[in-house]
Amino acid sequence: MSGEILEQLKARLLDLDMDGAVELAELVAGGDVRIADAVNAISEGLEVVGQRFQRGEWFLTELVYAGEIARETMDLLSPLMETASSGPLGTVVVGTVAGDLHDLGKDIFINYARSAGFKLIDLGVDVPAEGFVSAVKEHHPLALGMSCLLTTTDSEIGKVIEGLKRQNVRDKVKVIIGGAALTEQFAENAGADAFAPDAVTGTDIIRGWGAS
Amino acid sequence: MDFKERILTAINHEEPDRVPVMGLILDRATSDRVLGKKPADIGSMLSNPELRDEIKDYMNSSWNDMYYGSWADVLEAAIKLGFDANWTVYAFMQAVEDPESKLGLVLHDVFGRVWELGVDEDGNMMSSYVRGLCTTEEEWDAWVERKRPLYDKLIENVADYHKRLADNYGDRILPIGFAGSGVFENTWQPMGFVNFSKFVYQKPDFVEKVIDFQTDVYLKCLDAVMRSGVEVVLGGDDLSQKTGPFMHPELIERLFGDSYRRVSELVHKRNRKLIWHSCGNIYALLDKFVEWGFDGILTMEPTAGMDLGKVREQVGHKLVLVGNLDVSYLLVRGTQEEVEAAVKKAIRDAAKGGGYILSAAHSHRLVDPTRLKWMIEAAHKYGKYTS
Known part of the structure; x- marks a missing residue:
């Protein structure tokens, strides 16, 4: 179940489905899925976004909107992360x-x-x-x-x-x-x-x- | 052949007597150097609050004369340098106090854009788009309602401005009239690119409403330019950046394709030719430009990887090519030999059979008039058509 939610979260990001991604992030926030795993799923999704951009399949509008979806979902999840792992990358x-x-x-x-x-x-x-x-x-x-x-x-x-x-x-x-x-x-x-x-x-x- | 015949022959994909040469926006600093003018020290004046108010009032009461004067200088400089044609631009803006801006003053244009003001090292004022004032649909609707009377004024100003330039300079140079920034820029900039990207997916009806509005205003501006007697018109939208288009070409087609087709149809209905300007790497859009009915393209920035020969190879003679001498080094610090070599290469790459106009790839403060002169002289020397 947890794995399925994480896959879905990543998929919604890559479908540029803001509502679907936020809904799943809310589900994660109120459920049994580890927050750190959800954050990793979003990061993995963003890596795919970057690869699509660099291959010329996606353009700036997709890149920017995917960034906005990731930001909205992270805004829901970040405050719930354990202090030790919630800091920015730098x-x-x-x-x-x-x-x-x-x-x-x-x-x-x-x-x-x-x-x-x-x-x-x-x-x-x-x-x-x-x-x-x-x-x-x-x-x-x-x-x-x-x-x-x-x-x-x-x-x-x-x-x-x-x-x-x-x-x-x-x-x-x-x-x-x-x-x-x-x-x-x-x-x-x-x-x-x-x-x-x-x-x-x-x-x-x-x-x-x-x-x- | 005179300058006008030369340009029109090339635009019809025939060989004129020699390769024509066109000037672009010619930065104020460049035209000042050509004309031996010294700029007023705007930076110091704006740092004095009382003078700032006076400058604001002067700008708002004399905008059209001030703007005309600046472009009259550009055309004088272009004529002195020996260009056959030159880009002419009109923009309609209002100076507004903004304590958060560096100079305490910004410009707002009629479409809801904010232009930050700065002063270059020579003391010339410069402006650049920084943000939009319509970040929601409600803000956009309110803005358009409030500014509605100004859109008719804009169209009237565009016609007067271009007519004045054509009447006063048209016997010495061919003004290539620009209808103002295009529908793509006029759509995304008043809301900002991040908001625009969100609205494309979340509120497509709103985006289409803005595009329809902007297309309507743009077509009227374009018609006004043509009514002024201008024979070649310039459209423009920066559809690309350094590595490629801002949006997927098919998304551009879906959102803006009809708008661009209407632009071309109007220009052709008036028996004029349409040259289109876009910065950035535009290879992925060249076929679209042909499909949309554009007659030519201008710029092809070498710093974004554009190569004139490759563009000619891709589009053949379906488009007139205007460009593309480098302004990052060549026309700033290049030697005369380097400028001549670049002109010879450009002619070799694109001029066979006509359909080519030599120009710089862009303009900025450090573009050197001497190098521009070398470019023009090299075109005269090496650009003769012998057939």
Whole structure:
């Protein structure tokens, strides 16, 4: 019975059935199924969502909506988890660099990474280099994510990394960057740890850092 | 051939005397550098609350003249650089105080979008969409009701604005009139992308209601652009991002396909041609563009993996191609040899048999007028049709 509910929960997520998934999460919350097993089922579902996105079978609307379903169900289940296992996978500080007011890519990443279990600190758009550095010092995140759509502002990424070095926190945080203006090569030249072409890849990379 | 014949010949998939060259939005900083103008220090002025109020009042009372002046400069700069045609845009917005925004002032457009204001390193004001004001169906209904008189005003403004530019500059350059952001952007942006994604699955009737409304307004704007005398019109929706479309192409077809078909039908009924702009990686949508009746596409961003030769291979001469010189390096810091090589490659990849207009892939503050000039000169030198 328990196994069937867990399979159903995962299936409702992958059918993009919000009502069905929430109904099952409520059933789990009031029944005998282990909460941790239900949370794992949702995580497994999200992994399939990410794979479908990366294979080009699903697009941003499906990715975002699946993230919303996962968030709604997790909101019901997380408060019921044992303290030891209820913490987020890690904290990620995210913002769009100074001079750039675009937030769509950043927001999609936040939506997906949050539903995958990370705690996200959103610094917003047009964030000056010192804003990123202060947030790293304050929140001690696992990763710092910077979004940059414009070629005109990509130099800001180097300024932030220099700022982290000056404040002696560069080796305490992984830096990941994404956005239309950026490439793998740019990330390497700027001294970032990784470039993410999309939200799913970015989340996978940070999950890998968390695991190691 | 003059600039107009050159562009129209290419758009009809015939070979003109040489490959035509088109300018895009030409960032304010770029047009200032071409014209030798210095921007006002808007950043300092906006940090003074009294001046901020004055700026807000000025923007709201003189929006149309201010907007026209800015685009008149763009066309002057484009003519000076030697472009055959240039994109022209109108937007209808109101400056609104917003203590939470960085400059204390934001722009609201008639569709319910908020545009954050910023100031670039040269002191020019820049704006970018940040969020929507209609996050529920009730908010959307109330917004449209409240703004209803403004939609007629928008259409009137669009016609006046494009006519003024065509009358004043049409003898020196071909204005390619943009009807404003398209139905996809006008649908999702006032509600935000996360809400839009939810509504697609949870409230499809609401999404269809918004699409119908936006299609109606868009068609009227498009008609207004054509009434102004503009001979080639530009439509646009950013349907893709760096790695591919925002939505499954079949979902785009189901939700927006009819709207796009109506857009093409209207343009063709008026005996005009329709070029469509979309940022991002658009390979998966090229066949749809043909199906929807678009005559051409503009941009094909190299930084999103778009290659002009591959696009020509995929669509043949079913679409006019306008693009796509890189603006991440080439037209910012490239050498003259590199710009010339890129122009030669673009011509080799796409210009045979006409149906090709050379342009930058996009525009931003650091696009260098000297590099644009090199691009145009290279088109003159290497773009001659000999047959």
